[in-house]
Amino acid sequence: MKRIIAVILAALMSVAVLAACDSSETKSSSSAPASSAVSGNNAVTVVDLNAVLDKINAETGLSMDKVEDVSRLKRYYQLDEADIKQFACERDGETEIVMIEATSGEAADRIEAVLQSKLDALINNATSYSQEKLAVIQACKVTKDGNFVSMIVSDNAPAALKIYQDSIK
Secondary structure, three states: OHHHHHHHHHHHHHHHHHHHOOOOHHHOOOOOOEEEEEEOOEEEEEEOHHHHHHHHHHHHOOOOEEEOOHHHHHHHHOOOHHHEEEEEEEEEOOEEEEEEEEOOHHHHHHHHHHHHHHHHHHHHHHHOOOHHHHHHHHOOEEEEEOOEEEEEEOOOHHHHHHHHHHHHO
């Protein structure tokens, strides 16, 4: 009887270990920004936002200070860590690229509101010192597509936004 229980417990532990090995799929680094995984009849798109940011930098010539941990992101944008599934962010002066995958639709709405407030503040600040920068910032926008939210403030914003949107589709 003891042997049967031991074999059953060993089998359960093996299944638990194998199930845990597959839990970090969305945070893995890859050279491709997005890939599709098929589960039944539904295709699920997995996007590596850091790979998307690398592609934006390569194609637009941008290179800024990378925000690598969520505590720095929280400090800059006052976001709730619980709302963030993954993110990629770079900042340098008036140029900012923030791409976030939210944990839910409601979290994406909250993130969108915070980033829109940040963009509005950048516009208000630019009105007092530079009409040229004001025009650049006013041409930028916060976007939300499902659980993905972005704010791209740059001279190259249209090109960067196109790369981002192509990657999350």
